[in-house]
Amino acid sequence: MPSSTRVLIFIFLTLIALASPFLVAGNRFIAFILGMTFIGILWSSGMNLLYGFVGLMPMMFGGIAGIAAYTMVYLTQGQGWSFWLATPAAALLSASIGVVLGLPSLRLKGFYFALCSLVIQSVITLAFIYFTQFTNGDVGITQIPPPDWFFGERLNGIQFDFLLALVAVIGVVATMVISYSRLGKRLVAIREDDVLAATLGINVLGNRSIAFFIVSIYAAVGGCLYATYVGFISPRAFDVLLSLNVWLFVAFGGRGTIIGPVLGALILAPLPFLLQELQAFKDVISGILIIVVTLIMPAGIYGEFLRRKKRWMAGAARGATSDTHSAAKQ
Amino acid sequence: VSDTILIVLVSTISTGLILGAIFSLVAAGVTIVYGCVWLPNASNGQFFLLAALIAWSLTTSFGWHSASAAVAVFAMGIAFSFLLEWVLIRRLYDVPDRNIAYFVVTLGLTQIMSGVFSLTYGVWSDQFTLPPLLNGITMIGGFPMTNNRIAVLLIGYGLLGSLFLLLRFHKYGRALRAVFQNRESAALRGVDVQFTYKLSFVLGNSIVFLGGVLFALAYSFDLTVAWTMSVTAFAIMIIGGPGSVLGALVVGLVFGFTQAIVSVFASPTAATFSYLGVMLVMLLLRPQGLFSR
Numbered sequence: 001m002p003s004s005t006r007v008l009i010f011i012f013l014t015l016i017a018l019a020s021p022f023l024v025a026g027n028r029f030i031a032f033i034l035g036m037t038f039i040g041i042l043w044s045s046g047m048n049l050l051y052g053f054v055g056l057m058p059m060m061f062g063g064i065a066g067i068a069a070y071t072m073v074y075l076t077q078g079q080g081w082s083f084w085l086a087t088p089a090a091a092l093l094s095a096s097i098g099v100v101l102g103l104p105s106l107r108l109k110g111f112y113f114a115l116c117s118l119v120i121q122s123v124i125t126l127a128f129i130y131f132t133q134f135t136n137g138d139v140g141i142t143q144i145p146p147p148d149w150f151f152g153e154r155l156n157g158i159q160f161d162f163l164l165a166l167v168a169v170i171g172v173v174a175t176m177v178i179s180y181s182r183l184g185k186r187l188v189a190i191r192e193d194d195v196l197a198a199t200l201g202i203n204v205l206g207n208r209s210i211a212f213f214i215v216s217i218y219a220a221v222g223g224c225l226y227a228t229y230v231g232f233i234s235p236r237a238f239d240v241l242l243s244l245n246v247w248l249f250v251a252f253g254g255r256g257t258i259i260g261p262v263l264g265a266l267i268l269a270p271l272p273f274l275l276q277e278l279q280a281f282k283d284v285i286s287g288i289l290i291i292v293v294t295l296i297m298p299a300g301i302y303g304e305f306l307r308r309k310k311r312w313m314a315g316a317a318r319g320a321t322s323d324t325h326s327a328a329k330q
Numbered sequence: 331v332s333d334t335i336l337i338v339l340v341s342t343i344s345t346g347l348i349l350g351a352i353f354s355l356v357a358a359g360v361t362i363v364y365g366c367v368w369l370p371n372a373s374n375g376q377f378f379l380l381a382a383l384i385a386w387s388l389t390t391s392f393g394w395h396s397a398s399a400a401v402a403v404f405a406m407g408i409a410f411s412f413l414l415e416w417v418l419i420r421r422l423y424d425v426p427d428r429n430i431a432y433f434v435v436t437l438g439l440t441q442i443m444s445g446v447f448s449l450t451y452g453v454w455s456d457q458f459t460l461p462p463l464l465n466g467i468t469m470i471g472g473f474p475m476t477n478n479r480i481a482v483l484l485i486g487y488g489l490l491g492s493l494f495l496l497l498r499f500h501k502y503g504r505a506l507r508a509v510f511q512n513r514e515s516a517a518l519r520g521v522d523v524q525f526t527y528k529l530s531f532v533l534g535n536s537i538v539f540l541g542g543v544l545f546a547l548a549y550s551f552d553l554t555v556a557w558t559m560s561v562t563a564f565a566i567m568i569i570g571g572p573g574s575v576l577g578a579l580v581v582g583l584v585f586g587f588t589q590a591i592v593s594v595f596a597s598p599t600a601a602t603f604s605y606l607g608v609m610l611v612m613l614l615l616r617p618q619g620l621f622s623r
Contacts, residue, residue: 057430057434104614105613105614107614108613108614108617110427110429110430111370111427111429111430111433112613112617114430114433115370115433115564115568115613116610116613116614118372119561119606119609119610119613120610122561122606123603123606123607123610126599126602126603126606241441244437244441247434251434280449281445281449282445283441283442283444283445284441284442284445284446284449286438286441287438287439287440287441287442287443287445288438288442289438290434290435290437290438290441291418291435291438291439291442294422294431294434294435294438295418295421295422295435298431
């Protein structure tokens, strides 16, 4: 269970997050970046469950988000559903598709799982391009309206930003709850040694599937929010680069921690919008970041911070004990 | 009518042979690196494209002959691989789960290289064609075939043969296979494992470069070939068995013919789609591949 200081810090950060849409309300550009960052936080918290806690790298993350986004758009525009009904339906559907597609590969570990999910991602991307009656192909679907609201209204800018902040906070809280729950403990046990976990009576495949389903829900909800927030979706928006980007948020921030992926998304998600002049180099920069993180900071910035803190505390403790020793001698 | 069918058949066979040689070469390069260094090179398609693009620049912009351009690209490939090994690859030799770390690193490399290509070559042109190695046409049993393609075919199979002989009989090839089979006992028997890693990385990548040059000599290409090649090489490696050069050669030839036959009836994307499908089935049912030891 978290300590009281941690709870206080968490409440403080939550309040800041929920208040931020109102603080930046005057500037639509900054507000938009903030909204995209909240979607990034939601996505990276979800990816963290699988990459940080189970140790699997789901490269089909973007594809699942895309399936949900296209389904949601089809249900709202084609069938006249409300956004609030279409999103859970789309999320459940795409998470189920994700589990069905991913179930066989969940038996694999490490590189083979990553490769398998990359292949699935490629198939999904190809499907988005070829099933033009649903997706409009490479052209994409434009002018997706924001979510509907009471009395035939649509959510306005600030309301939508607040919704995103709220969903991001719920997402982070949910990962926190899961990480402290028995499920979270089982997932970590599987990550550390799946054979040992299985001999201890943990259903490895079952727990992995549950985690994968939850992660797919995160991906899907984020995808639906993305579609309505940006107002435009295309196969390119949900290709493997999205999976890699969200992976980078998690790895850069610190996998397997709660705050790490949030930090990663906070730092990296706004970058492409703030560095407009470098837009053309976006892929190059993120590629360089991926390599740097893997080589130099495999634990991410927060993991690195924890490591230094631990070493510093150990050093301080050793200093303290040697002091008492010398005091005892005198 | 039967004449047309025969011509289609012969051209399909020749395309299958050329594509098969190129696929086998690239997949052999990828599988050597994976089997030895445990490095699944997701950016092999970008290296392939890099070689083709450099050859294009040398011939088109600098007016070199295709043959000298091919040799120069091969030399550059070796230098580039040594540099990459020295800057990047050697830093992860001791990481326990290094195949996933390498996978991520090469995905990053893919992003960097494809970004650079679309900012440079992508702006200059969208279709790249090299001047032929040889001019003229030879009639083989009544069927015309360009000398250029015959040359590419012969070079491709010559390279495959020499690669096979190198791995089979040369001291380095034996060390490489020893490291494939068991790193620790290879080290105990006096094999310098780190040095073998380095050589394998350079060898594997240089072969990928050669495949790129041969492809550029035989066909015109665009920037999307990188992604297709990456998928194909990985599919061949997984199906043939990671680390199995024989598997890469056999499955590479099969894939070359599949591509040639499918291209007659449908788009090449259909072939890519089927590779993805077969690779998926293979990963799920028999991740160790068909030709694993």
